[in-house]
Amino acid sequence: MPELPEVETTRLGLLPTVLGQRIASVTVRDRRLRWPIPRNLAKQLTGKTVIDIARRGKYLLWDCRLDDARGYLLSHLGMSGSLRVINADDENLLPQKHDHLDIGFDSGVTIRYTDPRRFGAMLWIAGPLPAHALIDALGPEPLSGEFGGAHLQAAAKGRSVSVKEFIMNSQVVVGVGNIYASESLFRAGIHPGRSAGKVSRPRFVRLADAIKYTLQKAIDAGGSSLRNYVQTNGELGYFQVNACVYDRAGLPCRVCQTLIRTFRQGQRSTYFCPHCQK
DNA sequence: CGAGAGTCCTGAAGGC
């Protein structure tokens, strides 16, 4: 499932193919995503040139222009989505069951959006600014200088919610999904069930550093995922072979050999080492 | 405002 590293990997994979390229056609096969694909999306995109693709959290913002007309394709991969590059001479050009949208370019290349569970999004933001309710209230980027222990502590003041759910809240910090939340808390030595408001400043500093480390390492590795992530070139993504705790319930901790435990938080599975995390 | 539950969806996995 795409987390921030996969989204960043996707962005980097798309850039050399689509930058400066004009969109020749848009084919929508199934509008039913997290929100319906707007009926005017194809009309808005066709003829425009992609100037840039920026990332905000797990959203991608495709900056599209045609003369003075400007707007942004706002895309999200949900949990099973992928965007891949298909060249005109590729085999298997025929769309498969869950290939919901194609963006064809003058160059002959097609960007194909696939999303079996349809939790993703493809929306259109009209105008010169990438402003949209879905991204306007987002917290800082985890890899930016803006994000650190001080930010976490300030945002956690008075909050009783568990620290794991806290760091998964996109208004606190973007891009920390279920896998990396458990992994980061393990690295920081913090029990996931602890109240966010009761975590000390030094431990928040450790946690922020752990989040940065975990995400950066995954980005460097080219993105990791569990099952059905597909990189932009169509190759399977890296499997999550390096997880310390995620999906390792009952297996020995890689540090202390204590058995990893799991429990539910906010309808999500959490994994932790009862010895290493307090 | 915060906390917690509900919601969308499909495919994998487990039970019988």
Next chain:
DNA sequence: TGCCTTCAGGACTCTC
């Protein structure tokens, strides 16, 4: 073999 149930997950949305 095949049907039925349960679970997984991002993150918005609703309720209290």
